[in-house]
Amino acid sequence: ETGVTQSPTHLIKTRGQQVTLRCSSQSGHNTVSWYQQALGQGPQFIFQYYREEENGRGNFPPRFSGLQFPNYSSELNVNALELDDSALYLCASSSNQGRYTEAFFGQGTRLTVV
Amino acid sequence: KQEVTQIPAALSVPEGENLVLNCSFTDSAIYNLQWFRQDPGKGLTSLLLIQSSQREQTSGRLNASLDKSSGRSTLYIAASQPGDSATYLCAVMYYGGSQGNLIFGKGTKLSVKP
Numbered sequence: 372e373t374g375v376t377q378s379p380t381h382l383i384k385t386r387g388q389q390v391t392l393r394c395s396s397q398s399g400h401n402t403v404s405w406y407q408q409a410l411g412q413g414p415q416f417i418f419q420y421y422r423e424e425e426n427g428r429g430n431f432p433p434r435f436s437g438l439q440f441p442n443y444s445s446e447l448n449v450n451a452l453e454l455d456d457s458a459l460y461l462c463a464s465s466s467n468q469g470r471y472t473e474a475f476f477g478q479g480t481r482l483t484v485v
Numbered sequence: 486k487q488e489v490t491q492i493p494a495a496l497s498v499p500e501g502e503n504l505v506l507n508c509s510f511t512d513s514a515i516y517n518l519q520w521f522r523q524d525p526g527k528g529l530t531s532l533l534l535i536q537s538s539q540r541e542q543t544s545g546r547l548n549a550s551l552d553k554s555s556g557r558s559t560l561y562i563a564a565s566q567p568g569d570s571a572t573y574l575c576a577v578m579y580y581g582g583s584q585g586n587l588i589f590g591k592g593t594k595l596s597v598k599p
Binding site: 478 | 489519521526527528529530531534574576586587588589590591592
């Protein structure tokens, strides 16, 4: 059983650029959620994907968008990067078979916007 | 507003001590509660998941309890070791709203001194 993997591990971008982060969910999991964690804070929910559709969204602007693929892997895209987007981005996978199971997280992608 | 609070923000103990980390939440209509461990700059490692119908869960030296009526959960760590040093995060999933969304506290940073 493979765990949740994220790529890349670190990324430096310039303000105004666009970025794509990737996540491979744990084997057997059909739900992927993305979180943003600023330094010293708890993770904040961005959105969740289930069966390739967005299934819930937190308080983030539309320039944060995502995709889920048939193999349940997922991408997080952020357009028009701002300095405040600098954070650790975490992907979590879980299984939704009528009820939510334990969430397992990847190691995160550290995004720095300069 | 659904919020999760963790007290204390930081804790330093000598090796071998038993300790308790606290988590409180504002809304008792929770679906489940999960405790995580986070090492500096890393992702989250799931420690224990408590469903809303359960009162406690145990794994090795860890025991987590849940009291929905008072809006509290505790994580008890027995015979602490330097390897337990990390930030411990509590996360709650609520019914309704963006279901599947975990709401996190800011964490308790634990340091176990040899």
